[in-house]
Amino acid sequence: MALLLVVFAIIAEIAVWIGVAHFIGGWWVFLLIVGGFFLGLNILRRSVGGIMPQLQQMQMTGQGTQDPQIAKKLPIALAGFLLILPGLITDVMAVLVLIPAVQRYVQRALMSAMQKRQQSMMDKMMGGLGGMGNMAGGATGQANMFEDLMRQMQGAQQGGSSRSSGHQ
Numbered sequence: 001m002a003l004l005l006v007v008f009a010i011i012a013e014i015a016v017w018i019g020v021a022h023f024i025g026g027w028w029v030f031l032l033i034v035g036g037f038f039l040g041l042n043i044l045r046r047s048v049g050g051i052m053p054q055l056q057q058m059q060m061t062g063q064g065t066q067d068p069q070i071a072k073k074l075p076i077a078l079a080g081f082l083l084i085l086p087g088l089i090t091d092v093m094a095v096l097v098l099i100p101a102v103q104r105y106v107q108r109a110l111m112s113a114m115q116k117r118q119q120s121m122m123d124k125m126m127g128g129l130g131g132m133g134n135m136a137g138g139a140t141g142q143a144n145m146f147e148d149l150m151r152q153m154q155g156a157q158q159g160g161s162s163r164s165s166g167h168q
Helices: 002-024 026-061 068-084 088-097 100-129 135-167
Strands: none
Touching: 002 026, 002 088, 026 068, 026 088, 068 088, 068 100, 088 100
């Protein structure tokens, strides 16, 4: 299904190139695409450059964030990426993403998708650590393991404090 969508998008881009080239000329279309590439590269570099360390930290720790700086720059980075792709349809989509009202909608959608992806990754990790095949059983096993660890740590603290109080 995704492959069919990609093929359809490529055919639509080529059809739009040909149609627009009939009106303004082939070289102008070429210059629009090359200009869009460099503009998109600049936008992408500026938007992602400031938030890349935070995104890498999120990926390493598996923790989601509601950092407004990241949320604000993600739609701009998407617009830059769309401008880099060769095509007039993607360029129009990029310009639409740069409109503030559309930006807020895209921002919510991207943050929601990131949170779902992180939750899915955490579910898989917790399911795998519990030693059981399914996620629910693995998560329960993981919770029991953490409870046991906490009891052991509390016992060690109480034993250590009673020892130290017993020696005094």
